[in-house]
Amino acid sequence: MRTYHFLLILFFGSLSVATAKLTPLAPKPDWHVLDKYQQTITRKEFSDLLNRIYAPSAAAKGLIDVTSQEAKIRTSEGRPPYVLKFAATTASARPVPKYWRRRSEIKPVTSRPLSGVKIAIDPGHIGGKWAKIEERWFQIGKSKPVVEGDMTLQVAKFLIPRLETMGAEVSLTRSNAEPVTGVRPSQLRKNAAASLREKGEKATRQSLKIESERLFYRASEIRKRAEIVNGRIKPDLVLCLHFNAEGWGNPAKPSLVDKNHLHFLLTGAWSRKELEYEDQRFEMLIKLLNRTYLEEKSATKALTKSMVAATKLPPFIYHGPTAVRVGNSDYIWARNLLANRLFECPVIYVEPYVMNSRSVFKRIQAGDYAGRKSFGGQLQPSIYREYADSVAAGLSKYYSGR
Secondary structure, three states: OOHHHHHHHHHHHHOOOOOOOOOOOOOOOOHHHHHHHOOOOHHHHHHHHHHHHHHHOOOOOOEEOOOOOOEEEOEEEEOOOOOEEEEEOOOOOHHHHHHHHOOOHOOOOOOOOOOOEEEEEEEOOOOHHHHHHOOOEEEEOOOOOOEEEHHHHHHHHHHHHHHHHOOOOOEOOOOOOOOOOOOHEEEEEEHHHHHHHHOOOOOOOOHHHHHHHHHHHHHHHHHHHHHHHHHHHOOOOEEEEEEEEOOOOOOOOOOEEEEOOOOEEEEOOOOOHHHHHHHHHHHHHHHHOOOOOOHHHHHHHHHHHHHHHHHOOOOOOOOOEEEOOOOOOOEEEOOOHHHHHHOOOOOEEEEEOOOEEEEHHHHHHHOOOOOOOEEEEEEEEOHHHHHHHHHHHHHHHHOOOO
């Protein structure tokens, strides 16, 4: 009888144990972190941001239930929901606790346009010997290899003096072609096996190797950069610098394309499937409650004008539910990416130039140079300087209010 009672307790007790569905390498959220956002937002603003930007197409229905006075947010299975109380009016809302400042909150200390602004630059990917693992590397014949991580770092190093000359305080999330995380793929085999099980894929030696590498550069590396940004730099703005690419087919024999385009990404457009992960619900709410959206949108619009003028590139258009258009611009989209949702401040995620475009490939092969060179009968500056100059020009116009 005693054994029977013990088994009953063990069985029914196990049903009450809270479980959390988490994405690979994500920590279990501490929902009490949201306590500081109590009564900082009205129901109207919360619902507008949730339904229009962060969780369109009713993606949060049943996970976040909004009433007139509060939002009930599902936490772990078996746990009561987290209750976020709304402010009755905008005027009565408590101040939003955040480390970053809006443009209107920054008091210039000199007449320079970026005086007093703290900017973090995140050169996308890692590059160097890690580029092939990241699948951000290709080579045509005996040409110079195209390595996105090296290219973004080169742009960042051109951009730093341009921004500092205008008064900005600039920091990098990485300064060389080495990972900032101390974790390596070989240490992520168990995580990779769990990730493959979650996806319903078979764990073979090759699949474990590939998944371990993917978790290394797509999860561990990005999470470490977020720790640096949120814990040490605490900037007013993060610039995520990238180059784009179209599918290049067989990696051993990549192909060039005629397409070339430009677009920008803001944090948003979580799907229902993504929001079922507890860490993603939590991270989405941090971004929403931090009120980064309007600042991201305004700053990105300024960069769009300057970069379109400099590059003459058409917009990249998303088709399908993974991204939503922001405002009436074909250049600006909201999309859920780990690389921008973890930064608890406004983020401008820049995606110019198709690396395997015939026209861009020629400019990459030319490397960096002063002045202009002719490509197809058109004089053009170094692609790295054009990128850096156009970003700097957009930020100058934004922060000077022009």
